Every structure is written in structure tokens, then in C-alpha cells.
Amino acid sequence: xxxxxxxxxxxxxxxxxxxxxxxxxxxxxxxxxxxxxxxxxxxxxxxxxxxxxxxxxxxxxxxxxxxxxxxxxxxxxxxxxxxxxxxxxxxxxxxxxxxxxxxxxxxxxxxxxxxxxxxxxxxxxxxxxxxxxxxxxxxxxxxxxxxxxxxxxxxxxxxxxxxxxxxxxxxxxxxxxxxxxxxxxxxxxxxxxxxxxxxxxxxxxxxxxxxxxxxxxxxxxxxxxxxxxxxxxxxxxxxxxxxxxxxxxxxxxxxxxxxxxxxxxxxxxxxxxxxxxxxxxxxxxxxxxxxxxxxxxxxxxxxxxxxxxxxxxxxx
Amino acid sequence: xxxxxxxxxxxxxxxxxxxxxxxxxxxxxxxxxxxxxxxxxxxxxxxxxxxxxxxxxxxxxxxxxxxxxxxxxxxxxxxxxxxxxxxxxxxxxxxxxxxxxxxxxxxxxxxxxxxxxxxxxxxxxxxxxxxxxxxxxxxxxxxxxxxxxxxxxxxxxxxxxxxxxxxxxxxxxxxxxxxxxxxxxxxxxxxxxxxxxxxxxxxxxxxxxxxxxxxxxxxxxxxxxxxxxxxxxxxxxxxxxxxxxxxxxxxxxxxxxxxxxxxxxxxxxxxxxxxxxxxxxxxxxxxxxxx
Numbered sequence: 001x002x003x004x005x006x007x008x009x010x011x012x013x014x015x016x017x018x019x020x021x022x023x024x025x026x027x028x029x030x031x032x033x034x035x036x037x038x039x040x041x042x043x044x045x046x047x048x049x050x051x052x053x054x055x056x057x058x059x060x061x062x063x064x065x066x067x068x069x070x071x072x073x074x075x076x077x078x079x080x081x082x083x084x085x086x087x088x089x090x091x092x093x094x095x096x097x098x099x100x101x102x103x104x105x106x107x108x109x110x111x112x113x114x115x116x117x118x119x120x121x122x123x124x125x126x127x128x129x130x131x132x133x134x135x136x137x138x139x140x141x142x143x144x145x146x147x148x149x150x151x152x153x154x155x156x157x158x159x160x161x162x163x164x165x166x167x168x169x170x171x172x173x174x175x176x177x178x179x180x181x182x183x184x185x186x187x188x189x190x191x192x193x194x195x196x197x198x199x200x201x202x203x204x205x206x207x208x209x210x211x212x213x214x215x216x217x218x219x220x221x222x223x224x225x226x227x228x229x230x231x232x233x234x235x236x237x238x239x240x241x242x243x244x245x246x247x248x249x250x251x252x253x254x255x256x257x258x259x260x261x262x263x264x265x266x267x268x269x270x271x272x273x274x275x276x277x278x279x280x281x282x283x284x285x286x287x288x289x290x291x292x293x294x295x296x297x298x299x300x301x302x303x304x305x306x307x308x309x310x311x312x313x314x315x316x
Numbered sequence: 317x318x319x320x321x322x323x324x325x326x327x328x329x330x331x332x333x334x335x336x337x338x339x340x341x342x343x344x345x346x347x348x349x350x351x352x353x354x355x356x357x358x359x360x361x362x363x364x365x366x367x368x369x370x371x372x373x374x375x376x377x378x379x380x381x382x383x384x385x386x387x388x389x390x391x392x393x394x395x396x397x398x399x400x401x402x403x404x405x406x407x408x409x410x411x412x413x414x415x416x417x418x419x420x421x422x423x424x425x426x427x428x429x430x431x432x433x434x435x436x437x438x439x440x441x442x443x444x445x446x447x448x449x450x451x452x453x454x455x456x457x458x459x460x461x462x463x464x465x466x467x468x469x470x471x472x473x474x475x476x477x478x479x480x481x482x483x484x485x486x487x488x489x490x491x492x493x494x495x496x497x498x499x500x501x502x503x504x505x506x507x508x509x510x511x512x513x514x515x516x517x518x519x520x521x522x523x524x525x526x527x528x529x530x531x532x533x534x535x536x537x538x539x540x541x542x543x544x545x546x547x548x549x550x551x552x553x554x555x556x557x558x559x560x561x562x563x564x565x566x567x568x569x570x571x572x573x574x575x576x577x578x579x580x581x582x583x584x585x586x587x588x589x590x591x592x593x594x595x596x597x598x599x600x601x602x603x604x605x606x607x
Contacts, residue, residue, distance in 0.1 A: 023436055026435060027436055029435075030433070032511065032513070033433055033435050033438075033512065036425045036429050036513070036516070037429055037430065037441065038426075039425065039481065040422050040425070040426035040481065040482060041426065041441065042482075043422070043482030044444075044445065044448075044487075045482075046463055046467070046478075046482065047460060047463065047464075047478065047479035047482045048484055049444060049448060050463055051456035051459035051463065052448055052456060054456075054459040055451070055456050065458070115341050115345055116345070118341075125590060125597060127349060128593050129586070129590060130352060130353045130356075131348070131349065131352050133352055133353055133355055133356040134352055136356075136582065136585055136586060136589060137355040137356055138578065138581065138582065140356075140358065141355075143354075189351070189352065192352065194485065197530045197534070198489060198492075198530060200530075201526035201527055201529070201530045201596050202526070204526045204596060205493065205526060207605060221334070221337075222337060236496055237492060237493075239492065240488060240489060240492045243449060243450075244485075246450070247449055247450050273452060276452065276454050277454055280454060280457075286455070289455050293452045296452055297447075297450055297452070300450035304446075
């Protein structure tokens with residue numbers, strides 16, 4: 001490590017030609033690493049990187065899937081941010097959903113993984129299956145449609161009337177007051193996915209002898225143990241989980257479209273993602289949809305940078 | 317204080333646990349568990365309901381008169397299909413097996429150098445991979461289609477397989493776990509004369525076992541449900557999930573069959589999930605990664 005730092009320092013001052021030679025030497029020295037990375041990177045470049053870059057480029061055009069795209073500069077962005085009232089609603093909804101479901105689902109994933117880790121092995125496997133059930137059962141969330149059905153037969157309405165809280169059924173999925181909160185609830189219910197599994201796997205990597213050492217060093221309860229031993233040992237998984245939860249909480253769309261309809265009443269269930277789907281697949285304004293995607297992308301990168309800084313402070 | 321410590325050790329199975337904490341936490345788990353278990357209970361029960369119970373309104377969760385009719389209907393429908401059922405099953409098994417195996421191997425192979433070494437371009441690659449996770453796939457459909465078609469992969473297994481090999485999620489997961497392996501282990505193996513591939517196979521992979529077992533679940537789940545969508549149009553290359561979705565698409569009369577299909581599509585990934593989870597979760601006797 002130290003020698004490569006020195007090399008880097010030297011190469012800053014060296015003339016261009018020499019720097020190029022140094023670089024080439026470095027590349028040759030590491031050639032097996034490039035061989036190992038190559039199969040993935042080729043596939044990644046073709047099927048992930050190129051599509052993303054072309055979408056970003058398309059966001060500066062008026063591409064409509066029929067005619068050759070024309071370059072329009074940042075017109076799409078100006079229109080999105082200044083002249084699109086529905087997009088303003090979409091941003092507000094997305095931020096509300098993201099700032100509630102993001103942190104909550106992250107905590108839920110971690111706490112459940114951590115609690116399950118205390119149990120005996122068969123019980124742990126059973127509970128993991130139970131908690132992962134919503135993620136593995138396909139579109140099982142459609143059952144929420146039944147619960148929040150607007151007539152007397154909807155479970156929520158019939159129970160609330162039985163218990164005397166309300167006199168007549170509430171239009172859960174048609175009333176803009178409730179739609180967003182139902183989307184948030186269902187999204188939370190769905191949130192025990194990839195991060196949950198990563199946390200469970202990560203807990204297996206914590207060195208057990210640290211706990212014994214900690215008990216001797218005066219750690220008194222499970223919360224101290226969590227903060228001083230478990231969390232710092234799991235920093236990579238915590239970072240991974242953060243990226244996953246940020247991505248999923250900013251890209252809520254499918255649940256809203258299925259439950260609240262598309263478009264929803266007074267756009268109450270509109271999110272940035274459904275806005276994008278509307279322009280991309282209904283109106284065929286791909287340029288505009290791509291601009292929306294790019295903005296969402298930037299918002300997620302920014303949030304991620306902030307969250308990564310916070311996670312670095314864990315256990316200190 | 318000393319007295320409290322004694323009690324804790326006697327009651328808890330591990331250090332630093334109090335019995336009251338245990339009770340509160342476990343009742344909390346039971347409550348949440350009952351909340352999230354029911355889609356699975358629902359799918360299982362529905363598959364055994366006779367048609368009149370499935371269409372009952374308001375719906376009832378548990379089956380009253382269980383029947384196998386839905387499965388019988390499914391089998392008879394499938395045996396009438398244009399392409400033999402075995403072909404769909406073969407396609408799905410091939411795609412799922414090759415895709416999962418290939419993707420776990422390729423992404424862990426790339427994750428090792430990216431997690432443990434600095435070489436020209438390594439940081440750029442890591443950054444691109446993380447950031448690409450955040451770009452919405454809702455708008456990348458058209459460029460992806462053009463690339464797959466330009467590569468001549470349309471209407472072949474490759475249209476599903478090759479993009480799976482570039483899954484960024486898998487690489488990022490493996491990279492995070494491999495980063496936890498102490499550098500000393502790698503250095504001493506290098507001194508002993510082990511090459512990069514050797515270290516990858518006999519040190520990194522065993523230590524990152526929980527990670528790649530998790531990745532197996534995720535990839536299997538995704539590939540098992542893959543329908544081939546717009547990329548595969550020859551009937552004989554289509555996977556089982558496509559054939560089943562066609563049957564389900566047959567309208568209200570197929571409601572019973574649809575319930576059977578839902579159970580069938582769930583049961584295989586669920587089995588893989590249970591097997592790999594019980595391998596992820598080790599007993600307390602074996603400890604985690606140590607220097």
C-alpha cells in the first residue's frame with residue numbers, strides 16, 4: 001500500500017510519458033485482476049452501463065420512439081422543474097414516502113435480522129421464511145386492495161364499523177387523504193427483502209470471540225453490545241443495506257399504481273417513478289421520461305452520499 | 317451489579333441477556349411474524365380451495381373443503397399445450413441453473429479484486445457499479461433491447477442469461493462481504509505462493525459463504541420468475557413461468573388453476589430459500605471471520 005502511494009506521488013510530478021509508462025507497468029502487474037473482473041465488467045458495460053448512459057443522453061433530446069431524436073438541450077429539465085405541476089406533486093409524494101419508508105424499513109430489516117439471530121437454528125430459519133414471505137410470494141400485496149376496499153366488504157371498513165369507530169365506509173383508495181399513507185404502509189410491509197437477507201448473512205460474519213471479550217471489558221446489556229461490537233463489525237452490510245433501501249424507497253411506483261390506480265385520484269398516489277412510467281410507456285415521450293429518471297438518479301446519489309457519511313459514524 | 321450479572325448468565329443462553337428483554341422481544345417477533353406470514357398462508361390455502369370458495373366474497377383465508385381439482389385442471393391444461401410441458405420445464409431449469417451458477421461465479425470472481433486491491437480503474441469501476449444500482453430500469457428498456465438485438469441475442473437463452481451475469485446487486489453484495497476478510501489472510505497466502513485465483517477459490521469463497529448463498533436465493537428467485545418478455549418469442553424457448561402466465565391469463569374460469577399456479581411458482585424458490593438459509597445460518601459454535 002505504502003509503495004503504491006509513493007509511486008502515485010512521484011508520478012504526479014513526473015512528465016506525461018513517464019506517468020504513462022508507470023500506469024502501464026501497474027496494469028501489467030495486476031493483469032490477473034483484470035482477467036477476474038473482465039467477464040463481469042463486459043456484461044455490466046453492455047447491459048447496465050450503456051443503457052444508463054444512453055438514457056441520460058436521451059434526456060437531452062425530444063425522443064418519442066418514432067422519429068429520430070433531436071437535441072433540445074436542457075429543455076426537458078426546465079419543463080420538469082418549472083412547468084410541470086403534476087411532477088411537483090410526484091416529488092412531494094416521493095420524498096414523503098422515501099423519508100418515512102427508507103429509515104423505517106432499514107431499521108426494521110436490521111432489528112429483525114438481529115433479533116432472529118438470537119434464536120435456535122430451526123426457529124431462525126422458520127422466522128426468516130415468515131418475514132421474507134411478502135418478498136417471495138409474487139404480487140401478494142394485491143391482497144391489501146381487499147383490505148382497503150371502499151365498500152362495506154373491505155376488511156378495514158367492516159371491522160371499523162363493527163367496532164363503532166366509523167358510521168359509513170371510508171373510500172381508502174379513492175380519498176387523496178389516505179392513499180399515500182396506505183402506499184407507505186404496504187411498502188413497509190414489503191420492505192424485508194435484500195437488505196434483510198444481507199443483514200442476516202452479515203451477522204454470521206461477526207467474530208464471536210468479540211462478544212466474550214466485550215463482556216469482560218464491561219459491556220452490560222444487549223444494546224451496548226449492539227452499538228460497540230455488532231454494528232461496527234457489520235459496517236459493510238450496513239452500507240449495502242443503505243444503498244438497497246434508498247433505491248427501493250425512492251422508486252416506489254408499482255404498489256401505488258396497483259393500489260391507488262394509474263392515474264390515481266387527484267394524483268394522490270403519483271410518485272416520480274409513476275410519472276416516468278406515464279411519460280415513457282403511455283405518452284411515448286422518452287426524452288422527458290429519461291430526464292425524470294436522471295433527476296431521480298441524482299437525488300438517490302445525493303441521499304446515498306449523506307447516509308454513507310452517517311453510517312461511518314456508527315459505533316464511535 | 318454483580319448479582320444482576322449472575323442472574324443474566326443463568327437465565328440467558330448467551331452473555332448479556334435478561335429474561336424480561338427476551339419475553340418482550342419474542343412477543344414482538346410473533347406479532348410482526350403473523351403480520352407478514354399471511355400472503356404465503358393465503359397462497360397455500362387458495363390452491364386447495366374449490367372454485368366457489370375462491371370466488372367467495374368477502375374472501376375467507378382458510379380453506380373449508382380442500383380439493384386437488386385445481387392441480388388436476390392445471391395438469392390437463394398443460395398436457396394440451398402446443399409445445400410439450402417438458403420443454404418449458406427444461407427451459408426454465410436450464411436458464412435458472414446456468415444463470416444462478418454463472419452469475420454467482422462471475423460476480424464473486426470480479427468482487428474479490430475490487431474489494432481487496434487498488435489497481436488502475438478499480439475505484440472507477442466500483443463507483444460505476446454502486447451508482448448504476450440507483451438508475452431506474454423503467455427507462456433503460458429501449459436501449460437494452462437495442463443492445464440485445466444488436467448482439468444477436470434476441471430469441472435465445474442468452475437474452476436472459478448474459479444480462480444476469482452483469483447484475484450489479486450481486487457484485488456489490490459480494491464486494492461488501494469480501495471486504496471484511498482480513499488482509500493478513502491474503503498476504504500470508506501470497507507469501508505461501510498462492511495466486512489470485514487460488515486465494516479467490518480457497519480463502520475468499522469459503523469465508524464469503526453467507527454472501528453467495530444469499531446471492532443464490534436472489535438470482536434463483538429472479539430467474540425462476542423470468543418470462544423472457546419481449547426478448548424471447550419462439551414458443552419452444554419460452555420458460556415455464558411464461559406458459560403458466562398464459563394459462564392464468566385465460567380469465568375468470570381459470571381462477572382455480574391460477575391459484576394452483578401461484579402455489580407452484582412459490583414452492584420451488586421457497587425450497588431453495590429454506591435450504592440456503594439453513595446453510596447461511598450457522599450454529600453458535602462456528603464463529604465468524606477472524607484474523
